[in-house]
Amino acid sequence: MAQQGYTKGNAPGSALVLRTNDDGEAEYDAIFRQGHAASRTVHAKFKDLIPLRDRADFKTKEGNGLLERPDQDTVQSTAERTRLALEKITQRRVVAAQPTAGQLGTNRQPEYVRYTPKQQGSGHNSGAKQRVVRMVNMPVDPLEPQRFKTKKIPRGPPSPPAPVMHSPPRKPTAEEQKEWFIPPSISNWKNAKGFTIPLDKRLAADARGLQEVQVNDNFAKFADALNAAERHARDGVRQRALQQQKLAQKEKDAKEQHLRLLAQQAREARAGLDTGAGHPGPGTTDGTSASVVQEGSPGGDRKQSYEEREALRRERQQELEREVRLSHTGTEQRAKMLARAQGRDLSEKIALGLAKPTASRESMFDQRLFNMSEGLGSGFKGDDTYSIYDKPLFTGSSSSSIYRPSRNADSDAYGGGSAEKITGMLQQERFEGTTSGFQGTSEGAAPATRDGPVQFEKSTATKPKPSADVFGLDQFLEQAKKSKRDLPEDSVGHSSSKRAR
């Protein structure tokens, strides 16, 4: 197998013979030709490394048609030769692909062979002198599996490699290496290695930056038109408002005029009445004081009226002084004063311990979520377990604060009323003649105020009691027993009072 391609010169398996060429130089390139056809071109000499155009004899050779294409005859003959060779291969392939009768071996004509045995005689060959043997191909089952296992033939040694006609690759310089550096690609979604990516690179990688947003001109036009319309409308509104204002002013003026006229008339009428008795008091200019004077005048007590006037004057002066003082104080002071006047100043309350912070926070949360041995993380238990209502929704102090305003609750929320007032209000009977509670229930006794949600108690009685202790016999007996043992005197009332609690 391996020796198939050997040329005539080299005996199979033998070592290569060193030969010399015409110039007497050793032909070392024979090693590259070993195993190849004689027509194989092998470039193995130093001369082959030198480009033809750089050789001195190139000019003359080029002139002699070194680079010319082969002439038509050569081309034609090559084509013909190739065509025949390829056609042969194709034919073989095509024929091989078609199933033939010969492969099946059925209709091969039988052969007849005349057979004359060497040993003649009646004892031999059942007495026959000759036999005609009919030879027929044994029919072959076309579907019969292969009788022999085909083994893959190991490959022969490869043909000698072509001589390498270039210098060994140079080591890349640092610069070249830098040129070949390809930055690692970084996903926009994952960054497993945690590279730091500058924002501008991120933006550059984002193709959305390449898109130019085109806004229609009509948007700008529309906005302009809206602006203009708005301005126009506002102008109109303002004009109308002015007009109305003017009208109102005119009306008001007319009314004032009328009033003034009336007043004038009234004054004139009054003047006409008491020109003799009237004294022009100090407060006559003022309408109110005038009336006071007029009211007081029938009494005629001058001193009293004088004192009243004095008191009024003092009061006004005080007010004026206060205003002056106020106007001299700073803004902070004034704000504080204002706040106090409106009841918004809490500083005093805080100082007195009256101010209460907001109600405790615990009422804001579902108590069932606290202090659980297993949280929600342990799951919602089974579907079957009916354990949602096994604990009260609110426990502890919060349960009382939800349903009823207590002392702790912020009184401001109820318009400044205190807790006592509210309890009072709640207990007050607003509707006369009605009884709270149903008939048959304990009348008179006010229902105990609940301080929590209605709670149902599990009936602890395993066996039904025959009847409620209607006459208090049992109780009495018990007391009697106890009192005998423990307390000799006045214990009955005492213990009963205890029990009543």
Add this chain to the structure above:
Amino acid sequence: MSTTEADITKRFAQHALQTCATFTDEYGMWPCEREAYATPNARTRPTTSLSHPSTDPLSRSVQSHALVRRLEDAGGPTLTRPATSGDSSSVAQLMAVEQDALSRPMMAEAQRPEWHAPWKLMRVISGHLGWVRCISVEPNNKWFATGASDRTIKIWDLASGTLKLTLTGHISSVRGLAVSPRHPYMFSCGEDKMVKCWDLEYNKVIRHYHGHLSGVYSLALHPMLDVLVTAGRDATARVWDMRTKECIHVLTGHQSTIADVKMQEADPQVLTASMDSTIRLWDLAAGKTMAVLTNHKKSVRSLALHPKQFTFASASADGIKQWKCPEGSLLQNLEGKRSIVNTLAVNPDGVLVSGGDDGSLCFWDWNTGYNFQTMDTIAQPGSLSSEAGIFSSTFDQTGLRLLTGEADKTIKIWKEDESATEDTHPMDWRPSLRRRKY
């Protein structure tokens, strides 16, 4: 000092003479070629016995709404190569004689590069929804097809740049396209391991070539035989018979993904460039490697065959190299801007274009390897700066338009600046007088 200066002036004189000589050579070859390109319909269509009657486009039904037929009948605007007159051969011969007398035989002279007009952007076609991975221009130069990462193949009018057709069928990005000059077929391959044969008369897939084990990255048609070769990520190149869909050869030998494959009519008929940084030349008849070129250090992403010379170029991240064909000997290294080159294209004028992964576009003079222009494509507005990259490029059949498929999902069409002359855009060529050491 004075001696060296004199030497330099003498050298330049020589270069001028040589350039004249090369011009005559070029234009001496031109007129016949020009005729062939000016009338693309009159192109000779060699038929071999491998081609079967159904593949002949003329034998198809006339009334079909075929892309091919319609285009041929339409007679729309086509690009044709303008006539250039080069008739100074006698003068140049005289000069060449003089040059022979002056030349020093032992020194390899730096040849003065031919002047090429600078290229400029002509049109940007956007319509694909993914990277444009491959471009192929139809032989009649009326339309071109592009395959993209949006899993579609789109067919565009070359003159106007309008979309004619969108072909869907691939389920992953389309990586290779080829329009057959001898059949009404287009072939496409993609990362979905599929190689499809489209009938352009019905615009439907008519054949699948099944066999690749991984994505198919490149595809090439034989110019004379009904054979196509595909290569891809499974490190194999497969030769398919077009009609029977048989895989004739599996060309194995590469160690890594094959990035590009090319076919030509003379041996080596198949060339593959691989990510294992080797280029292999294959004997198509035997299905064996003819030569392995190991000069590249980095993965080779693209190959380009010169239309007239028997040479080809290969592009890798470590540079572009040119090779001479039958045996694959190194012709020259093209030195210039280093970038990962995705694609190469050559036109009959000897302009080599390399499109880089970073969007750089370099134009080289094929014969001298002089980089006469370097550009950067501008990504279309709305794309990231990193989306400037060229994946595929091709010249149209006249070689006057360059089409590039880019990472910004556009196809760009470039053309030569007609107003430019050698005076307005002088060549900035500074040959090094230093002897190169090897």
